[in-house]
Amino acid sequence: METHIFPLLALADADGLSYRGFITVKGQELPFEIQLENGKSLRNAKLNGSPELKRLLFGHEKALKQRLEQCPSLTEFFIDLKDLLERIITKEKREPMPDESYYSKLLSELDAVGWDKLESLDPSLKSLTLILNDSSSRKHKIYITLSFSYPQTPLTVHIDLPSSASKMPNPTINFNDVISFYSKEVEKFQEVWSMLDDIDINTWVLEPDKPKRSDMSRRIALGNHCSLFIKLDELNPKKICDYTLFGAESFIAPLRINIAKNFTNWNPSLSIRQNLEKILEINFPSPEESSDFNVACGICYAYRLDDVIPDQTCSNAKCGQPFHQVCLYEWLRAIPSTTQTFNRLRGDCPYCNDTIMLIIK
């Protein structure tokens, strides 16, 4: 090692495997020790240092590990370490610590609300997540962000609720106020959530991928590359919901006829799923039984492309190949036989050569 760069670091054993001394950063001398593995490789070196050094490096373990792996020599590692510490210290100076009242208020608020309600707390103590159990024991996460001048400034609260949920009318600094306000608010949506839970458990939901509590719409697989899109009314979930059918016309047409025929039999005392099954005269396939049928786009071979699922299908009943809107558009634009009338493209299906139509969105 080139000792003139770090004059305060000295070799501590005869094999040249450990160094001990001080690393000087911005005028501070930090006690520091490094122990190399046999073979002088930096990869699994053990670092030790004063509590102050450990505190500075807290949260930077990944960067440290990367440097240990990449640096060809000990000298270069020390230069990098010094550089890293300098940056951490300058950043710290720019971000002053909140004063004592911040922490005491935070602790007393958590005592008041009950520590069992605390799901997670950011190591910086600036944000936390509380758990709210509703009457059907669904868990809701309340994300709370504290500003630097808390408790002088109120809390920033975020919770995943449908759009008609009201926001807290008055900003508050009390966790208990937040909990009591939202436990009333979540009760408004119990009915629609039970309907959606029933759908999520008993059908194969294609979209959204992981439904949030605020998601009121579902795209349900019907088999044969067809799907049903529904959007529930969050406050009045039992009434007939908005629906759209997607898929090859030959499969969809009989379902449309069934809907027209059975429309009047909508029974508000049944769940949405039961009503839909009755009106469409089908049973929704469960994810297990339908997992084998191919739903990936026939062009890009992916299911989700930028979070969009294949929603175009070839209307030839023997083909029924699904495509993403963008993929099919690119393909139809590329072949010379495609014709365009207004916003409709008409060309050949890449799989069966039957005519396929695409409405440009």
Place this chain on the structure above:
Amino acid sequence: MAEAVARRLLKELKDYQKEPNPDLAKLSPISDDNILIWNAVLCGESDTPYEGGHWTLRIEIPKTYPIHPPKIKFLTRICHPNISFKTGEICLDILKTAWSPAWTLQSACMAIRLLLSNPEPTSPLNCDAANLLRCGDFMGYESLVKMYTQLYAMDQQENETNS
């Protein structure tokens, strides 16, 4: 879009590795850093003059794949009416106008393999081979093809010096 190309190609690679094709000895990208250039090794069909031969193909995939076809050419010399003897260029409709995203790299290679036993002498890239067929000299054609197969495609080392 470039990410979508890579995803589809990886899926094609996985499909090939899951079910290796005995007629296609190799199908993989030439290096880990560039997924847009692949190599394939075709095995000649038995009971044809191409029997026992191994031909290396170079596959260049455009960024617009699979909307546009891959560019495929022979690196190993081959004697065939629709394949250029000098450049290895292939005249096959699915690699040009009849391409569709329903084709994969593997199925395109298999189509090329099928072309070997079904030459189309009316649109030749190798006139000498095509003329023999057009004159009806099948024996002459077969022995010419067999000679070139033995000369260039039988020995694996010979194969590599050519590529």
